[in-house]
Amino acid sequence: MKRVLETKHVSGQSPNYLLAKFQDLVDWAVNASRANSLWPMPFGTACCAIEFMATAASRYDFARFGMERQAFSPRQADVLICAGRLPFKLASVIRRIYDQMPQPKWVISMGACASTGGIFDNYAMVQGIDTIVPVDVYVPGCPPRPEGLLYGVLLLHKKIKGESLFDHVPRREEQPLDDRGLRLPPEQIDEISEPFGNSVHQFRSA
Amino acid sequence: MNPSVDALRATFGNAIGRALESCGDTIVYVGRDALLDVMAWLRDTPGHTYDYLVDVTAVEYRDRERPLEVVYGLRSLSRRADLRVKVELDSQGDLTVDSVVPLWRGADWLEREVYDMFGITFRGHPDLRRILMWETYAEGYPLRKDFPLRGRFSRAEQVRQALAASPEAHYSMEELSIADAYEELPADMKERLRRGTRGELPDSE
Numbered sequence: 001m002k003r004v005l006e007t008k009h010v011s012g013q014s015p016n017y018l019l020a021k022f023q024d025l026v027d028w029a030v031n032a033s034r035a036n037s038l039w040p041m042p043f044g045t046a047c048c049a050i051e052f053m054a055t056a057a058s059r060y061d062f063a064r065f066g067m068e069r070q071a072f073s074p075r076q077a078d079v080l081i082c083a084g085r086l087p088f089k090l091a092s093v094i095r096r097i098y099d100q101m102p103q104p105k106w107v108i109s110m111g112a113c114a115s116t117g118g119i120f121d122n123y124a125m126v127q128g129i130d131t132i133v134p135v136d137v138y139v140p141g142c143p144p145r146p147e148g149l150l151y152g153v154l155l156l157h158k159k160i161k162g163e164s165l166f167d168h169v170p171r172r173e174e175q176p177l178d179d180r181g182l183r184l185p186p187e188q189i190d191e192i193s194e195p196f197g198n199s200v201h202q203f204r205s206a
Numbered sequence: 207m208n209p210s211v212d213a214l215r216a217t218f219g220n221a222i223g224r225a226l227e228s229c230g231d232t233i234v235y236v237g238r239d240a241l242l243d244v245m246a247w248l249r250d251t252p253g254h255t256y257d258y259l260v261d262v263t264a265v266e267y268r269d270r271e272r273p274l275e276v277v278y279g280l281r282s283l284s285r286r287a288d289l290r291v292k293v294e295l296d297s298q299g300d301l302t303v304d305s306v307v308p309l310w311r312g313a314d315w316l317e318r319e320v321y322d323m324f325g326i327t328f329r330g331h332p333d334l335r336r337i338l339m340w341e342t343y344a345e346g347y348p349l350r351k352d353f354p355l356r357g358r359f360s361r362a363e364q365v366r367q368a369l370a371a372s373p374e375a376h377y378s379m380e381e382l383s384i385a386d387a388y389e390e391l392p393a394d395m396k397e398r399l400r401r402g403t404r405g406e407l408p409d410s411e
Contacts, residue, residue: 088368089340096373123348123357123364124339131365181370186362193361 023166034078034104035160036066038153041077041101043094046084048111048143055146065153074100079156080133083143085113086126095177098133106136106160108152111143117193118142127193131184208232208289210254218244223294233290241293242304248280248289249309256280256289259306262316264324266297266351276303276326295326305331311390323349340371 040062044052055062056070071077074097086094098107109129112118115138117127126132136159139152177183184192211225211234221244223235236244248256260279273294280289295301305328306313317328318337325347328334335341339348344367345358357364 088364089338089371091365091368092371093373095369122355123345123353126365126368127361131361132369177369181366182362186360186366189362189365190360195356 048083
């Protein structure tokens with residue numbers, strides 16, 4: 001290292017310069033391998049799952065973007081794709097699936113219902129899966145076309161490639177539920193779940 | 207009008223309420239206490255033989271004066287005839303009605319669903335638990351007219367309770383195991399299972 005630093009090319013640079021270059025190289029390699037070999041865990045509950053299947057099938061074929069192997073076990077998966085509305089009865093199920101996935105892991109919320117509750121502003125439906133698990137990419141649409149999901153996957157690639165192994169921020173810490181059994185503060189969940197659009201015309205319950 | 211209605215009146219008298227025809231289907235109202243007898247009679251009497259229970263459901267009307275109705279769809283597979291039987295329950299009073307599971311095994315989950323959504327108790331049901339909502343669901347009965355569309359609790363509280371429910375709590379092992387139900391199967395199905403290769407079966411002898 002000392003001899004390298006004394007060479008003409010990097011002399012005068014801070015020793016941190018080489019280290020930073022090295023870190024960039026490692027980040028590039030790690031992120032490129034992660035982004036280009038995502039293993040999706042499909043969690044299909046409704047019509048979005050049909051579009052998801054179309055995306056996985058030969059015409060759109062998201063294996064082109066590295067998602068060759070669909071993992072139907074959360075223990076061998078990177079990306080949880082929630083395709084479809086999530087009833088409260090499945091809230092504990094998707095939370096357990098998320099907890100079982102190894103780090104690093106990402107979540108794509110596919111469609112209006114998974115992202116916001118969509119047209120189902122009622123007693124049985126989770127108003128956005130981000131009240132249950134952290135979400136990286138929201139794909140809008142009802143349901144999104146396969147191109148939409150592919151665009152979401154590409155956005156996720158971009159996000160992964162911007163991450164760094166050397167951040168001292170615990171970026172991908174386990175995010176267990178707090179002692180109330182919630183992921184977010186209750187006020188924030190209520191705010192996320194506020195009615196919007198046409199559903200404000202319904203009478204309020206809480 | 208379905209001829210079974212007159213036969214019912216002749217047999218049960220005052221226990222049979224009004225009857226009407228709607229869209230080609232005959233609806234007959236039956237008193238709550240006579241329900242089990244009427245259903246058994248309809249199922250077993252030659253010439254009627256409504257041997258298939260199509261559905262059990264319930265209706266609550268927006269008019270608060272009108273009682274809740276429990277609706278039974280009956281069909282005679284051999285005669286290709288339908289009959290709809292209704293029982294009226296005072297919505298302010300006791301929401302209890304006899305279970306028809308002793309007559310039709312298939313009423314089990316249908317009655318559980320009616321219990322889950324309307325809070326109607328079926329007397330004599332072998333396993334009356336919630337079926338669509340999780341068992342610790344505490345907000346009430348969602349299809350009742352006094353139930354707000356978004357539920358009674360705040361969204362945060364709903365999320366908290368939903369996350370606290372165990373994902374495995376919905377099924378009992380008895381529900382999942384055909385071996386436990388083996389004794390209650392019909393003889394021909396027992397024989398088929400015995401000859402088949404579906405794993406170990408308990409000795410029936």
